[in-house]
Each structure stands twice: as structure tokens, then as C-alpha cells.
Ligand SMILES: NC(=O)C1=CN([C@@H]2O[C@H](COP(=O)(O)OP(=O)(O)OC[C@H]3O[C@@H](n4cnc5c(N)ncnc54)[C@H](OP(=O)(O)O)[C@@H]3O)[C@@H](O)[C@H]2O)C=CC1
């Protein structure tokens with residue numbers, strides 16, 4: 038059987054899919070605005086899975102459901118609801134005690150967990166992520182919420198501290214900012230969106246939440262949980278194409294925070310729509326072209342294992358993926374041989390295949406785009422060095438290792454966001470450093486070396502060019518308590534469990550002159566405060 042026939046045979050008839058992984062079509066007609074589940078009777082967007090099914094005309098993406106293709110009108114209704122619920126900081130939610138807000142969030146998590154199996158199945162079918170990774174995505178998100186609750190208790194303790202200086206005593210508070218527009222990318226449709234949505238909600242803001250088009254149904258089972266856990270207008274959904282429904286929202290000037298994870302092009306465009314950009318807070322996690330640097334002293338087995346994980350987990354569809362590898366020319370041949378052998382051993386198949394590494398890619402246009410990148414590299418002097426590299430059947434693309442890449446090729450700078458590994462040889466370590474200096478991105482690098490001095494010498498330049506340097510390890514976001522950010526076009530603001538709480542709040546002061554009369558007044562305020570907040574540490 039040819040390799041292509043083998044790939045073809047991965048796509049099976051529905052009846053051959055194990056029963057527990059089959060999916061029933063889900064046609065969503067509800068959306069959540071102002072605490073009401075509204076019924077949609079307008080145009081819908083059909084959702085096709087990257088998992089293809091043999092049909093009369095060959096392999097076809099399977100229809101798995103549909104959702105409301107909302108328009109600007111519904112987006113504006115959602116904005117009105119979020120504004121009313123915020124009510125210039127005087128609404129029920131922004132004035133609610135932290136302890137009570139936490140109770141609402143705990144109720145939400147409880148209800149969210151009840152939907153675990155369905156949400157995981159929807160991640161699998163909507164974006165083709167393996168069952169194991171989809172399960173991880175769900176569980177990691179729940180853990181993120183629980184860590185956020187712990188961090189919030191901690192931050193409230195710190196922020197309600199009283200401080201005294203020069204005859205003035207001040208109570209510091211973490212206050213909400215206003216209306217937040219939350220948008221996320223397709224590759225972690227649940228987790229990425231929730232890492233801004235949850236901290237934004239819990240800090241007392243009100244939310245407009247626009248799910249990504251590949252990964253919209255994933256959120257449907259959670260709408261009721263939002264509705265039942267938070268006061269009306271705190272969480273409002275915006276459905277429809279991002280390009281149609283969000284620019285108008287920004288143009289109203291009423292969005293106080295843009296929380297966006299996705300491509301920098303879209304983020305910058307949305308920011309520019311805001312008429313008073315200086316009043317907009319942007320919390321952005323954007324694109325990246327993370328490099329691995331394999332030095333002459335590297336343990337090549339470790340470098341290969343980590344580069345494979347880094348480049349090909351979820352088929353390379355991660356912002357944190359390693360998207361180019363610089364290898365010292367003296368070890369390039371051996372590295373490429375081991376890398377090719379490693380890739381050949383990867384298990385490919387449908388998301389439910391046990392131990393599967395490679396699955397269909399999510400975006401319909403991606404196989405053609407990756408072919409274009411590979412063809413362009415070949416036309417400019419590179420080769421695909423691994424067996425079957427780039428072989429494509431429908432939505433499945435077998436990883437291609439492309440070598441030697443140079444600055445004339447798309448793969449040199451473009452973020453391929455898929456299973457193609459560009460490798461570039463270097464002679465002097467100054468070359469990968471210069472690559473990073475010239476890059477518009479600055480998220481992460483991975484350095485592979487066994488020489489302590491060499492490693493130490495490389496950490497300093499790179500840590501000033503990117504936001505995370507990994508030593509003998511792949512690039513990755515987690516654990517989520519670590520700061521996650523980037524330089525240049527890769528990010529604005531920092532997300533970690535703790536940093537996100539700061540990103541969606543403002544540290545305000547209540548300052549009082551220290552007279553005897555005011556001391557008495559303050560003591561009374563403190564007693565009141567004690568009953569409203571989790572704890573108070575004051576000194577005077
Ligand atoms: N730094 C990070 O943490 C991460 C960054 N990313 C980056 O995200 C990208 C991949 O995700 P992808 O989903 O393709 O990102 P996009 O930027 O295309 O989409 C993100 C969101 O923006 C919306 N959108 C798309 N086009 C427009 C537009 N013209 N105007 C307004 N809104 C728009 C989308 O809506 P719709 O889907 O309806 O078009 C979606 O909700 C990569 O660049 C990747 O590096 C991905 C993961 C994490």
C-alpha cells in the first residue's frame with residue numbers, strides 16, 4: 038500500500054468510529070445576552086470537522102452542527118447589556134464582595150465539570166485535537182480556574198492592605214476596569230479564551246465573549262452555566278464572523294479592555310478601530326516564530342526529542358510551537374538523521390487512536406498553505422529531507438523537515454502554524470542571535486547545549502530578546518502559574534494566573550489624612566470592610 042493510500046485509509050466510515058467517540062450534530066440556536074438565553078432565527082454558520090468521512094465525491098469534512106451567525110446588531114445588544122451591568126462601576130457585579138464573586142465562580146466550575154464529556158468531544162471534533170490532548174485542555178482549564186480562585190484570595194489580602202506615609206493612610210484596592218471584549222484563537226478554543234475570560238470576570242468586569250469560528254460549539258454546553266452562575270449582563274456572547282461583528286464594537290469606544298489571543302494583524306486592526314486608543318487597555322497574546330538552537334555540544338537525542346515535541350504537538354498548531362530550528366553545521370547531518378527517524382516513529386491517525394501524535398489539521402486552507410511553503414522552499418534551494426514529508430490526504434499532513442532554509446523562503450519568517458519543520462544551519466552563534474534580533478516576534482527560544490559556559494553566555498542575549506528561554510527543553514506555555522508574555526509583536530501585557538488578575542484590574546487607593554477624627558472614621562470603615570472583603574491587614 039502506498040503511503041498516500043495508508044493516509045487515505047485513516048479516514049473511516051462513521052460506522053467504524055468507536056461508538057463512544059461518535060458525535061451527534063449539534064445545531065445551536067441560543068445565545069446569551071443580559072442573562073437571557075435568546076433564540077436565534079437568523080442565518081447560521083455550519084460547522085465542518087477536520088475529521089473527514091468518505092462520501093460519494095471522496096473525503097469530505099463531516100458536518101457536526103451550526104451556530105448563530107450573529108450580526109453587528111446582536112453584538113451591540115450584548116455591549117449594551119455589559120455596559121448596563123457594569124453601570125460605571127456601580128453595578129451589582131463590580132460592587133459585589135470578592136468572597137461572593139468567588140462563590141459565583143465556584144458554582145460555575147461545578148456546572149462546567151458536569152459538561153466535561155461533551156465539551157471534550159466537541160474539542161476533538163471541531164479542531165481535530167487528540168482525545169488525550171482535548172481532555173488535558175479541559176482539565177487544565179478547570180485547574181486554571183481553581184488556581185485563579187486561590188490567587189484572588191491572595192491578591193485581595195495584599196490589595197486591601199492599609200499603608201501609611203507622611204500623615205496619610207491609604208487603603209489599596211484592586212478595582213475592575215469596565216467592559217472587556219474577550220476573543221481567543223482556534224487552537225485552544227476553551228483554554229486560551231478562559232485564561233482571559235475568567236480573570237476578567239472575577240475582577241468585577243463585565244464581558245463580551247466572542248468564540249473563535251473553529252471552536253464555537255465547544256462553548257455551547259457552558260452557556261447555561263454562565264447564565265445560572267453570574268448576575269445578568271456579566272457574561273454576554275457575541276456570535277458571527279470576527280471580521281463582521283467586532284470592529285463595530287471597538288469603534289463605539291465603549292470597550293475598556295481588549296483581551297485578545299490570536300494573530301497580531303487582527304489585534305492591531307481591532308485596536309486601531311478604538312477612537313480613544315489611549316483609554317483602551319490591551320491584553321494581547323499573539324503570534325510567534327519560536328526558534329530552537331542546537332549547538333555543537335548539544336545532546337542530540339535530547340534535542341531531537343524536545344524539538345519533535347515542540348514542533349509537532351497538536352501538529353504544530355500552537356503559538357508556543359518551535360517554528361524554526363537553527364543547528365550548528367558540524368552536527369546538522371546527524372541531527373537531521375535523528376530528527377527524521379524520530380518523526381517516522383510518530384503515530385498518526387484520528388484523534389481517538391490510542392497514543393496518537395499527529396491528527397488532521399484544523400483549518401480548511403492549511404494543507405494548501407503548507408504545500409505552498411514547502412514548494413517555495415524547494416524552489417529556493419531546500420529539500421524535504423524526511424521520508425513522506427509533506428504527504429497530504431484531505432486534512433491530514435504528514436510532517437515535513439525542510440533543509441537548508443534561508444532568508445528568501447516563506448518558512449524563514451512566516452508562522453507556518455502546522456506540521457512543517459524548517460531547519461537552518463549556522464556557523465557562528467551570532468547567526469541565531471541576529472535572527473532573533475531581526476525577528477518581529479519575541480516569545481520563546483529553546484537552547485540545546487551541554488556546555489555550562491556556552492549556555493550561560495546564550496541566556497543573557499536571548500532573555501533580553503524573548504520572554505522565555507528554555508534550556509534543553511521545548512518551548513511551552515505552562516505551568517500556568519509562570520508569567521506568559523512576549524516581546525515585539527508577540528504580546529502586550531502578561532498572563533499567568535496572578536498576572537492576569539492584575540491585567541484586568543486597577544490598583545486604586547482610598548487615602549485619608551491622619552487626624553484623630555479620621556482615625557475613628559477609618560476604624561468604622563475597616564469594620565465594614567472586614568465584613569465585605571476576605572481579609573484586611575492594616576497598620577496604624
Ligand atoms: N500568544 C498566544 O498565546 C497564542 C497566539 N496564537 C496565535 O493565533 C493565531 C492562530 O489563531 P487564529 O484563530 O487563526 O487567530 P485569528 O487572529 O485569526 O482569530 C482570533 C480571533 O479573531 C477573530 N478575527 C479573525 N479575523 C478578524 C478580523 N479581520 N477582524 C476581527 N476579528 C477577527 C476570530 O474570529 P473568527 O474565528 O470568527 O474569524 C477569532 O475570534 C496564530 O497567529 C497564533 O500564533 C494562538 C494561540 C495562542
Ligand SMILES: O=C(O)[C@H](O)COP(=O)(O)O
Pocket residue numbers: 224225354355356357358512513514515
Ligand atoms: O501555544 C498556544 O497556543 C498556547 O498558549 C499553549 O500552550 P502550550 O505551550 O501549553 O501548548
